[in-house]
Amino acid sequence: MPINPKDIEWVEEPSMNFWESTYLPAVFDGLRTTGQHVADFHPVTEFYPEQKPDLPSHYRGVHRLNRDDKGRVKCVACMMCATACPAHCIDIVAQDAPKDDPHWADRDKFPKSFVIDELKCIYCGMCEEACPVDSIELTNIFDLTGMSRQEMMFDKEKLLSVFDQTKDSAHNPVRTHKGKLGHASDFTNLHTLGPATTVRADDRSAKANSAGVIE
Amino acid sequence: MPTVIVNNKPVEIGPSEKLNCIQAAERAGDTIPSYCWHHDLSVVASCRMCLVEVGEKKPDGTIAMQPKLSPGCQTPVKDGTVIVSNSEKVLAAQKATLEYLLLNHPLDCPVCDQAGECGLQDYSYKYGRGYSRLQEPKNIKPDKDYIGDQITLFTDRCIMCTRCVRFTREISGTAEMQVISRGSHEEIDIFPGEPCNNKLAGNVVDLCPVGALCSKDFLYQQRVWWLKSKNSVCPGCSTGCSITVDQNEDVLYRLKPRENPQAQGSFMCDEGRFGWKYAQSDRRLTSPEQRSGGKTISRDWDVVLSTLGTTLADLSDQKSGTFVVAISPWATVEEAYLLAKFAKEVNPNARLALGPVRTVGEDDLYPKDIHGQPSLPTKFTIRAEKCPNRRGVESILNHFQGEIIPFSSVLYDIESGSIETLFVLGGDPEGWISDADAAKLDKLKLLIVQDLLGSAASSKAHFVLPGAAWAEKDGTFVNHNGLAQAIHRGLRGPEGSRPDGRILFELSGRRGLFHAASLRKEIGSQIPELAALSVGDLGEFGVSLSSAAKTEPQPVG
Structure with missing residues (x-):
């Protein structure tokens, strides 16, 4: 469709005066900027890898699988992370917890295998958001290398070893529940439903200090 | 006609219908939540989720509501019954009931x-x-x-x-x-x-x-x-329970019954529910094969199918009765039709036989009494005939052959040497031939086996065509009662196998793609016994081949 001539506005180039037409003011302006950089002794260049960047603790790097206070994998294999994952890089095979083993007495389900394809992952952190037991967390390890694709498929043992490696680092604190299980897997000490919907102001529960937490 | 008023909407119910408030509200398009009520089970009104306000419209037009809430499942409706399921009182009761259920x-x-x-x-x-x-x-x-x-x-x-x-x-x-x-x-x-x-x-x-x-x-x-679900039909017996096939990434995980009053009601048996594991076993045939003198000549679909086509075309001058096609009752109506038509086109003297019909014991009727004997009224039947489509295949054979030739007579003729070529369309996961009978097949000059699982027969066949399990193909099954139900391709089979309909479609040299609904129309227009199939789309509940067909005794409501 041709442009309507009414929509066209013609703009004239502003005319230069004598000094501007010599181009000398523009040249000196450019030299001033160069001079400022020469005199600046605070370079922004980082000497990576000799000098590692100081990353904030919310940086989203390699995943880890947290352990609970008994040293078991905290994950309950609910597969919420795999559901939330936009890159479909999480593959979980669930298993029922051994019934006769007192070590697993309070658990119903745990991951038999838990594999994250770190090459497919886009490090968006949705898995961390989705996890109901705060098991999967993103650390600030970012320099990830491997000699083969297989090496970049992180399985349960490797993800747990990332936890062991990073749990004491100041940059990678275990963010919630400090080693305790979360709502879903905590069968002996159950939390009641949180406020998913709004509560009327005159409701007795609205005046309670905590949202029906059993402690 | 009796009229029930649900949330200010008048709903007409049948003169002799016995409905409760939940069913009446469903007619009006409203849902009354419930847990313990199920239309096939007795009413206990124990969950209290379906509490509603019930009242009556008097002949003079005034409405008298009962002062307290009543469980909708236990309250029958009649002409003039007034049901309110969205008042503040009802909503508060639902909220309180749920809070109570969630306490523990x-x-x-x-x-x-x-x-x-x-x-x-x-x-x-x-x-x-x-x-x-x-x-x-x-x-x-x-x-x-x-x-x-x-x-x-x-x-x-x-x-x-x-x-x-x-x-x-x-x-x-x-x-x-x-x-x-x-x-x-x-x-x-x-x-x-x-x-x-x-x-x-x-x-x-x-x-x-x-x-x-x-x-x-x-x-x-x-x-x-x-899980992704497709509507299908359980092939375990001739009851033909309506089911859904639940799969993810071409792995079948479970079968669930789908309510179909014309087929089985709301339930299914465990034989069907857990009996599908063969479909993912390593006994599946996964590659077509052409053999000659015990050696494999080709494993390529295009080569095998075209060689088989020309081999069968060369048989056209053979004398009557030497070419036999056996169609198993596990085949769909479409597959039976394609194969029967193709066989008669290739060789008008070809004989069409019905594959072995496996029956196990007697029909198993439920409910049982304390001695394990069935008691009336019957609410569920597991049939002795363990194949899904004997009636459908027989209709096809009646049309093309005019009689039903049992497989035992085919075996007898093979033994006596009067059959030279046998084409078997199998599919029964329990196998369709014993080892002793398979030894008789050595007398054949040409054996073609299209089957799901490997067997003694497929290992000595000259042509092996790996077919698909019922969950992997489109088609029609006709149950014991003459109810034609559509099965749908819920998942892909192992690489190398193909849906049987597609194999036979290509073998018979048809143009285009196998499409079950169009084939059903073709079958319906050609075979009077299966005229009901001419609708093409059989819908969710299937189509009865004869309107006079007896209906299954229904579970009580």
Whole structure:
């Protein structure tokens, strides 16, 4: 469709005066900027890898699988992370917890295998958001290398070893529940439903200090 | 016509219909939530989820409402009944009921297998308060791992709707399950030493509105929101139960019954529910093969199919009776039609026979009484004829051959040497030939086997065509009662196998792609016995081949 001539506005180039037409003011302006950089002794260049960047603790790097206070994998294999994952890089095979083993007495389900394809992952952190037991967390390890694709498929043992490696680092604190299980897997000490919907102001529960937490 | 008023909407019901408030509201397009009520089970009105306001419109036009709420499942409707299910009083009752049900229900949805298809989850979002005021510890009861070979019970998740108890008492009649203790100590349990292992036991898992009763077979295999469902028909026996096939990424995980009053009602048996594992076994044929003198000549579909086509075309001058095609009752109507038509085109003297029809024992009728004898009225039947489509295949054979030739007479003729070429369309996972009978096949000059699983016959066949399991193909099954139901391709089979319809479509040199609905139209227009198929799309519930067909005794409502 041709442009309507009414929509066209013609703009004239502003005319230069004598000094501007010599181009000398523009040249000196450019030299001033160069001079400022020469005199600046605070370079922004980082000497990576000799000098590692100081990353904030919310940086989203390699995943880890947290352990609970008994040293078991905290994950309950609910597969919420795999559901939330936009890159479909999480593959979980669930298993029922051994019934006769007192070590697993309070658990119903745990991951038999838990594999994250770190090459497919886009490090968006949705898995961390989705996890109901705060098991999967993103650390600030970012320099990830491997000699083969297989090496970049992180399985349960490797993800747990990332936890062991990073749990004491100041940059990678275990963010919630400090080693305790979360709502879903905590069968002996159950939390009641949180406020998913709004509560009327005159409701007795609205005046309670905590949202029906059993402690 | 009696008129019921549901939330100010008048709804007409049939003059002799016996409906309760829940069913009447459904007619009006409104939903009254319920847990314990199921239309095939007796009414106990124990969950209190369906409380509604009930009243009556008097002949003078005035409306008198009952002062207290009534359970909708237990209140029959008649002309002039007024039901209110959306008043503030009703909503408050629903909220209170859900709060009560959630008092002791553990919120372990992330590890619960029912999450995603859970009645408690759905209603909590829709009718609940979304917030618990409980400040006390929950009453947690120990799980019972062994309710039956296939059933496990997470006791703490149970809401005591007693659907499972009523099912075992009323539908299976075996009455293994009961409620033990009273009050807040109430638990579902089995009688000591009487596990719930009857042939309908799997249904209690489907009936459970929460994640208390779980199927051990499916436990922790998948999250249900990943499953993709297709409507299909159970091939386990000639009852032809309507089911859904639930798969994810071409792996079949479970079968669930789909309600179809014309076929079986609301349930299915465990033989069908857990009997599909052969479809994913390593005994599946996964590559076409052409053999000569015991050596493999080709494993390529294009080569095998075109060689087979020319080989069969060369038989056209053979004398009568030397070329036999046996069509198993596991084939769909479309496959039987394609193969029968192709055989008669290639060689008008070809004989069409019915493959072996496997029957096991007697029809198994439920409910059973205390001595294990069936008692009337019959609410579910597991049929002795363990194939899905004998009637459909017989209709095709009647049209093309004019008679039904049993497979035993084919075997007899092979032994006597009067048959030179045999084409078998198999599909029965239990096998269709014994080793002794397979030895007789050595006398044949040409043996073509199209089958699902490897067998003694497929290992000596000159042409092997790997077909698809019923869940992997489109087609039609006709059940014992003449109900034609469509099956749908829910998942892809192993690489190398092909849906049987496609194989036969290409073999018969037709143009285009195999499309079950168009073929059904063609079959319906050509075969008067199957004229009902000419609608093409058989819908969700199937089409009866004859309007005079007897209907299955229905489960009581």
